């Protein structure tokens with residue numbers, strides 16, 4: 001009896017495998033993101049779609065993967081939140097434009113932010129009736145974490161795409177949003193000030209000149225911001241991109257925090273655009289930030305001898 005949990009874990013890992021999706025398989029998903037893509041006159045031409053289902057810690061996960069058939073080696077694009085629709089469109093455009101592999105968490109037809117279920121979610125103590133995918137990157141959820149990160153093509157960066165609710169730039173609540181370039185304490189006193197480790201872009205690009213639109217580059221706190229990250233930030237700022245170096249001491253279970261603490265060998269950026277009814281500005285902001293990152297930050301991943309990305 002005492003071996004049962006061990007055997008169960010082995011079975012879970014060994015049965016994990018990505019399955020190719022043909023047109024009928026894609027239609028059967030009834031995924032709002034893909035249907036919206038078609039409604040906009042776009043499609044998945046040039047991309048191989050596949051998916052995987054697995055259960056871990058009480059949650060049934062469904063990931064959908066989009067691979068550029070011509071250029072499978074490229075960044076790993078990750079969209080953890082199914083309700084962040086502009087990020088999905090930004091990811092599809094990015095896979096097409098820059099190659100690589102895009103992975104989205106599909107929470108089902110309802111496209112909720114959190115995965116329904118009941119169990120242990122990432123770093124959270126106790127059990128919960130829903131799991132935020134971007135709090136589930138952790139050693140305690142190795143299947144979820146590895147299934148995504150094992151897809152990273154060698155020598156390439158991970159680029160996470162998100163949209164966020166309005167922060168201080170107009171949420172109508174005095175700025176409760178935490179996804180912002182601004183310092184909350186100063187804002188409460190009526191003072192606009194950039195948060196610690198934040199650097200505004202050159203304000204020269206209209207679509208990026210917003211404190212809720214920015215790139216997050218995590219690093220292990222207690223150390224200085226790595227010189228290569230600072231160089232990347234300068235290039236991003238010069239292209240109009242706001243940058244926040246997120247100092248991480250203890251992981252909150254986000255992909256950012258997980259990579260900063262556990263996989264510093266991986267070049268990583270999280271691009272935050274605004275969540276709006278019209279998806280076009282968010283997807284366009286993602287495009288501008290992606291181009292700036294790939295143009296100005298290649299020193300972070302184009303290393304002569306890149307560290308192995310798999311086989312932890």
Ligand SMILES: [Zn+2]
Pocket residue numbers: 080081084134161162163
């Ligand atoms: Zn998100």
